[in-house]
Every structure is written in C-alpha cells, then in structure tokens.
Amino acid sequence: MLSRRLFSLANLRGTIPSDFHFVPDFFSVSEQRTLLSAALERLDTAGSRRFQKRRKNSRSSLNSTAGICEAPLSELFLPDDCYEFLQVSSYFLCIWRRHDNAKFAEGHYDGVIHNYREMHLTSWPTAEFPGLVPALSRLQSVLPSSNIQTHLLHLASDGEILPHVDNVSASGRWILGVSLGSDRILRLESCANPDEVAEILLPSGSIYIQSDTVRYQYKHSILRNSAFANGAGQRMSIMIRVSPSYDRTIPNLISK
Ligand SMILES: O=C(O)CCC(=O)C(=O)O
Numbered sequence: 114m115l116s117r118r119l120f121s122l123a124n125l126r127g128t129i130p131s132d133f134h135f136v137p138d139f140f141s142v143s144e145q146r147t148l149l150s151a152a153l154e155r156l157d158t159a160g161s162r163r164f165q166k167r168r169k170n171s172r173s174s175l176n177s178t179a180g181i182c183e184a185p186l187s188e189l190f191l192p193d194d195c196y197e198f199l200q201v202s203s204y205f206l207c208i209w210r211r212h213d214n215a216k217f218a219e220g221h222y223d224g225v226i227h228n229y230r231e232m233h234l235t236s237w238p239t240a241e242f243p244g245l246v247p248a249l250s251r252l253q254s255v256l257p258s259s260n261i262q263t264h265l266l267h268l269a270s271d272g273e274i275l276p277h278v279d280n281v282s283a284s285g286r287w288i289l290g291v292s293l294g295s296d297r298i299l300r301l302e303s304c305a306n307p308d309e310v311a312e313i314l315l316p317s318g319s320i321y322i323q324s325d326t327v328r329y330q331y332k333h334s335i336l337r338n339s340a341f342a343n344g345a346g347q348r349m350s351i352m353i354r355v356s357p358s359y360d361r362t363i364p365n366l367i368s369k
C-alpha cells in the first residue's frame with residue numbers, strides 16, 4: 114500500500130494540493146535501471162531505421178566496457194542527437210480526435226510537449242528483462258484501479274511540458290507518473306487561482322499520483338532543465354492512466 118510521506122523541503126516548494134501523492138524513492142536503482150532499459154528498448158524498436166543506425170554507431174563508438182548492470186542510470190541514454198525527438202507535440206490532439214468530443218475541442222492540448230518522443234505501450238518486454246515483472250507488480254499494487262493505459266514519454270535534455278490538464282475525455286480520475294533519469298521539477302498550478310502553485314522535485318525512481326481535485330483543477334507542467342544550476346539530462350516518464358469509463362470507485366489507497 115502506498116503511504117503518504119512527509120516531503121523534505123528539498124523536494125517541495127509551495128503548498129501541495131490534497132489528492133497529490135508522492136513517493137520520492139519508490140523504485141530501487143536496480144529497478145530503475147530495468148524499467149528505463151525496457152522503456153528505451155520499446156521506443157528504440159519503434160523508431161526509424163535512420164536513428165536506429167545512429168544509435169548503433171554511437172554505441173560502438175562509445176565502446177562501453179561497463180555492463181548494463183554497472184552503468185550509472187544516466188549512461189543508459191545515448192546523446193540527444195541519437196534520438197528522433199519531436200519539437201512540438203500533437204499527442205493530446207490525437208487522443209482528442211480519437212474521442213471526438215466537441216465539448217473539449219479547444220485545441221490547447223496540442224503543442225504542450227516540446228522535444229520528446231512517446232509511445233502508447235501495449236506490452237512490456239518481460240522476456241528480455243528478467244527484473245521487470247517484480248518491478249511492475251510492485252507498481253501494479255499501488256494503482257488506484259484497473260483498466261489502465263500506459264504511455265512512455267522520453268524528454269530530450271532540453272525537453273519540457275507546458276502547463277495543461279490532461280484531456281478529460283481520454284482518461285479518468287487519476288494519473289500516475291514514474292520518473293526515470295534526470296531530475297525534473299513538476300509544477301502544479303490551480304486553474305482557479307494561478308497564485309496557488311506547488312513545485313515538486315521528481316528524482317529518478319519517484320512516483321506520483323494526481324487524482325480528483327489535482328487531476329481536474331490544477332494544471333501540471335514539467336519545467337525545462339534551466340531550472341537546475343548544473344543543467345540536466347534526459348528523462349523518461351512512464352505515465353499510467355485509468356480509462357475514462359473504469360474509474361467509478363477510487364479506493365482510499367493512501368494511508369497516513
Ligand atoms: O512526465 C510527466 O511526469 C508528466 C507527463 C504529462 O504531463 C503527460 O503525459 O500528460
């Protein structure tokens with residue numbers, strides 16, 4: 114069961130809305146490595162041949178002697194120019210069109226994500242990554258409900274996500290995010306009162322859940338790396354959402 118932990122000041126600025134739940138150290142380093150390797154494998158396999166070749170060349174020129182088990186997590190990412198990052202998203206618009214509900218057709222879901230690649234994940238490569246099943250079942254145990262959709266979202270070193278509320282016709286009452294790779298700041302801003310802002314540092318291995326109030330009444334964004342004095346690298350998030358028609362009951366999963 115997921116428990117609410119006290120934020121250390123290093124993790125938080127502002128007042129955290131209720132219905133936002135955060136565990137800064139949910140996944141061990143070895144689980145993070147497995148999840149990140151599997152996510153990269155899925156995205157890489159789906160990518161264009163030109164960039165697959167670029168990655169192959171980059172791997173051989175790096176001539177890494179460290180096995181995947183010893184490499185620091187950041188070294189699982191290749192340099193930015195090995196990935197076919199898109200400059201501006203059409204991701205939310207796509208979901209939008211599929212659901213085709215005129216009530217929300219304002220178009221502001223488009224263009225929210227910059228310098229990224231993403232995919233809808235239908236299956237994990239569990240055969241290739243032996244540690245994946247236990248890591249995923251731990252994650253499964255904290256999901257508020259079943260019938261989920263999983264997305265992988267890989268942000269370039271200069272990638273960012275502008276403030277938005279996830280398309281309400283495409284997913285239901287909660288959204289879970291797993292952060293892997295470089296630290297980023299998640300900013301929450303009340304739609305009703307833009308002065309109500311919270312910023313949460315998301316370290317690799319952390320998970321958060323936005324449900325109910327925060328999911329519908331706050332915009333969220335992932336800030337650019339310029340927020341960090343020392344710069345930062347790429348980040349992968351595993352985004353899990355409940356399908357819109359399967360979120361009638363949310364168990365009280367957060368024990369204090
Ligand atoms: O990467 C994240 O943590 C947030 C991603 C997000 O806002 C989205 O996919 O809608």
Ligand SMILES: [Fe+2]
Nearest residue numbers: 277278279333
């Ligand atoms: Fe979002």
